[in-house]
Amino acid sequence: AETVPFAHALPVPKTLAPLSRSATTDVYEMRMREADVEIVKGLTSRVRTFDGTFPGPTIKACHGRAVEVRQYNDLTxxxxxxxxxxxxxxxxxxxxxDVIEPGGNRTYHYPNKQRAASLWYHDHAHHLEAENVYKGLHGLYLISDAEEKKLPLPRGAFDVPLVIRDARVESDGTLRYTRPSDCPHMLVNGKERPYFKVAARKYRLRLYNACANRYIRLRLADGTPFTQIASDGGLLERPVQRDELLMLGGERVEVVVDFSRYAVGQSVVLENTGALPTERPEVLRFDIDRRSTDNSEVPARLSTLPPVPRGTVERDFELRTFPAMTINGVSYDPDRVDVATTVGSSEIWTIRNVEAPPAAPPDFHLYHSFHTHLTYFRVLERNGKPAGVQDSGLKDTVCLGPGETVKIAMTWGPYAGQYLYxxxxxxxxxxxxxxxxDINPA
Ligand code: C2O
Known part of the structure; x- marks a missing residue:
């Protein structure tokens, strides 16, 4: 459908209230079900949701308090x-x-023994995750901790998640799963290119690339830099200035933007310079609509990261798209163990994207976004050079452009069991x- 940008106010996904709270655990319940929502102004789209909202409700967790979520599958x-x-x-x-079949339910237990970070939950059913996530099965899960709460960063209404993803909405409202070059609509928090009325002060923005199949390159249209404060795995040691944010699917970047540099009545557009020439670059318009006091600050020192793991085990991975989707020449087989290791093993993984650069866009399919479950990693090198700002902090997902190689370091654990990359x-x-x-007990 043809659309007019900035027709919707930006919604913020609602925070889910726990069903009950014990001394140790917050208990939640959600129903996965279809729902009708407005993504593009004036059209009704049938989507797959967590608990009826698109994106799903946000769970706010605290370090040291466990969360249990009972998920009912009312989908087909x-x-x-x-x-x-x-x-x-x-x-x-x-x-x-390990799926929940239609009509079934299951309780997931999350210990939250990890540092503050912006996580998300989403579908992962065999062969279905791309379409399920695209159709709406994703939501936010934010962990806070004492260290983060002590910092004078913007908080409350000034700490806002921006879940960015593409979509194709037909003129009858159908949300159609298709390749990214046929997905011209950019959504933020479930609405097509919204506007956001902000006060002339600092905001913490938690950016997510929740696109099923495309990278985004975000910048403020007037060139104002972002102050990045956190990556996938939470706070950086120190803030870094970024003009543009390249984000692959799954990645998170948290920034602080100070809108006090603008006059009340001005606007600034967040744009995607990674849009195709046939697409509009606008993602979101910030409308500065009021003055405000602001006691928040971005401290020069944010956090202390755990030391970079000193890997003793080295492994190599090659990602290919042609002639089939493979890692090291094989496609996923749930019955085959590709890597066997032990809790506490510190490793260096070299990951290569063997795709050659394309002659012209669209090139989304030639990028890879390498993600590990359970364990955060540090990026040591990109193409033989020390990792730069794009790769700073603790990461669980790293971008690989066509022909690129990255080296990452991690220590497997804290739990033994079967996981994925x-x-x-x-x-x-x-x-x-x-x-x-498979991670074996030490
Ligand atoms: Cu967000 Cu295995 O994925």
């Missing part, structure tokens, strides 16, 4: 709920074969670009 397809970025036991990881372009993982890693 299988679903498996994975907490992306979650350090969870294997049986609660939402493995591809895969490309987070979800058409690629659904197509088999995924491996099984």
């Amino acid at each position: 397809v299988n679903a498996a709920v994975h907490l992306h970025g979650g350090e969870v036991h294997s049986e609660h990881d939402g493995l591809p074969m 895969h490309c987070h372009q979800l058409g690629h993982s659904s197509g088999g670009q995924m491996g099984r890693i």
Whole structure:
């Protein structure tokens, strides 16, 4: 459907209230079900939801308090709920074969013994995750901790998640799953290119690339830099200035933007310079509509990261799209162990995207977004050079352009069990670009 940009106010996904709270655990319940929502102004789209909202409701968790989520599958397809970025036991990881069948339910347990970070939950059912996530099965899961709460960063109404993803909405409202070059609509928090009325002060923006199959390159149209404060795995040690944010599917970047540099009445557009020439670049318009006091600050020192793992085990991975979606020449087989390791093993993984650069866009399918379950990693090198700002902090997903090589370091754990690594372009993982890693007890 043809659309007019900035027709919707930006919604913020609602925070789910726990059903009950014990001394140790917050208990939640959600129903996965179809729902009719307005994505493009004036059209009704049937989507697959967590609990009736698109995206799903946000769970706010605290370090040291466990969360339990009972998920009911009222859909007509299988679903498996994975907490992306979650350090969870294997049986609660939402493995591809470990599905909730239609009519069934399952309780997932999340220990939250990890540092503050912006996570998300989404479907991971075998071969279905790309379409299920695209159709709406994704939501946010935010963990806070004492260290983060002490910082004077913008909070409350000034700490806002922006879940960015593409879509194709037909003129009858149908949300159609198709390749990204046929998905001209950019959504933020479920609405097509909304506007957001902001006060002239600092905001913390938690950016997510929830696209099934495309990268985005975000910048403010007037060139104002972002102050990045966090990556996939939470706060960086120090803030870094970024002019443009290249984000592959699954990645998170948190920034602070100070709108006090604008006059009341001005607007600034967040744009995607990675849009195709046939697409509009606008993603979101910030309308500065009021003055405000602002006691928030971005401290020069944000956090202390755990030391970079010193790997002793080295492994190599090659990702290919042609002639089939593979890692090291094979497609995912749930019965085959691709990597066997032990809790506490520190490793260096070299990952290569063997795709050659394309002659012209669209080139989305030639990018890979390498993601590991259970364990965060550090990016050591990109194309033989020390990792730059794009790769700073703790990561669980790393971008690989055509022909690129990255070296990452991680320590496997804290739990033993069966986990996954895969490309987070979800058409690629659904197509088999995924491996099984079994972590044995030490
Ligand atoms: Cu967000 Cu295995 O994925």
